[in-house]
Amino acid sequence: MAEAKRVTRPLSPHLQIYRPQLTSITSILSRLTGNGLIVGTMLAVWWLLAAATSPEYFAVANAVATSWFGDLVFTGSLWAVWYHYLAGLRHLYFDAGKGLDIPTAEKLGWACIIGSVVLTILTIILVQ
Amino acid sequence: MRYLTDRKRAMGKGSAHSGTEHHWYMTVSAVGLAFMVPTWIYIFGSALGGPQEEVLATFARPFPAILTALVIFIGMRHFAKGATMMIEDYAKGSARRALVILTISLSYAITATGLFALARIAL
Numbered sequence: 001m002a003e004a005k006r007v008t009r010p011l012s013p014h015l016q017i018y019r020p021q022l023t024s025i026t027s028i029l030s031r032l033t034g035n036g037l038i039v040g041t042m043l044a045v046w047w048l049l050a051a052a053t054s055p056e057y058f059a060v061a062n063a064v065a066t067s068w069f070g071d072l073v074f075t076g077s078l079w080a081v082w083y084h085y086l087a088g089l090r091h092l093y094f095d096a097g098k099g100l101d102i103p104t105a106e107k108l109g110w111a112c113i114i115g116s117v118v119l120t121i122l123t124i125i126l127v128q
Numbered sequence: 129m130r131y132l133t134d135r136k137r138a139m140g141k142g143s144a145h146s147g148t149e150h151h152w153y154m155t156v157s158a159v160g161l162a163f164m165v166p167t168w169i170y171i172f173g174s175a176l177g178g179p180q181e182e183v184l185a186t187f188a189r190p191f192p193a194i195l196t197a198l199v200i201f202i203g204m205r206h207f208a209k210g211a212t213m214m215i216e217d218y219a220k221g222s223a224r225r226a227l228v229i230l231t232i233s234l235s236y237a238i239t240a241t242g243l244f245a246l247a248r249i250a251l
Contacts, residue, residue, distance in 0.1 A: 034210050038234070041207075044172065045200065045242045051183045052248040058180045066177050074176065078169070085165060088158050095155065127173030 023102075026109040030087035033080035040077025043070065078123055083116035150209060157206040161199070168199045184249055193250040200242035208235035 018024060043065060050061030064070055090108045093099050099108055130137075141147045175186040186192050208231055215227045 031210075031214055034207070035214055038207060038211070038238075041200075041203070041238060045238050045245070047176075048187070048196075048249075049241055049245040051180055051187070052245040055180055058183075062180070078173075081165065081169065085162065089162065092155065092158060123169060123173060127170060127176075 022106050022109040026087060026090075026112050030084060030091070030112075033084040033087070037077055037080050037084065040073050040080070043073050075120075075124070079116055079120045082119040082123070083112060086112040086115050086119075150213070154206065154209060157202050160202055161206060164195060164199050164202075168195050171195065187246060187249045190250075193246055197243055197246050200246075201239055204235040204239045204242075208232050211235075 047061045047065045050057040065074070090099070090112060093108070094105075099105060144150065171186065171192045175183050175192075178186075187196060211231045212228050215224055215231065219227055
């Protein structure tokens with residue numbers, strides 16, 4: 001076979017020339033929430049490790065996890081996980097070749113945004 | 129000597145060189161996580177903020193311990209592959225390789241830490 005030629009391929013997506021719209025914003029948010037969840041995951045796993053280690057270590061980790069910073073991270077992560085959850089289900093639905101027409105795709109986008117906020121509030125009430 | 133022709137080796141692999149393996153893994157783990165995450169959020173959210181004895185009692189029970197282990201393990205594999213895809217979209221060359229290695233290492237470190245903590249609590 002011939003030697004592979006080096007091709008400079010464009011990087012995706014072209015954010016600079018892309019007009020923001022609901023479908024693109026909800027797609028970007030899906031990626032942001034998924035990757036951002038690493039912060040909450042690290043805090044949660046650290047807190048669990050501290051609980052497994054000693055009362056003194058748990059006191060430190062628990063103070064951070066239940067501080068305003070911990071509340072901010074976990075509340076943000078809760079919204080992020082619900083958003084990523086709904087956007088992920090939408091992704092599976094799109095993968096099945098359904099809901100790809102613009103009116104349906106936009107309705108699904110709003111469902112992700114509104115649904116994630118509603119589920120976040122419901123969860124906070126439920127685990128109080 | 130190669131026993132497969134070039135054409136045969138390339139068939140079904142596409143430009144990713146690994147076929148639909150990545151996409152299929154993300155699909156499988158997404159469905160798995162979709163079943164587990166709501167219950168896990170409830171368990172974790174209820175345990176968070178409680179005293180240490182309650183936290184230990186929660187994660188010492190079989191169901192919360194097994195569920196948490198699965199969510200950490202599959203969640204971190206899902207994260208590693210998803211984050212790798214993001215890095216591949218925006219970075220190239222050595223920066224790309226360094227970030228991908230860092231992401232995969234971080235995911236495994238978090239998985240190991242979480243499983244260690246669970247083992248210590250539950251066993």
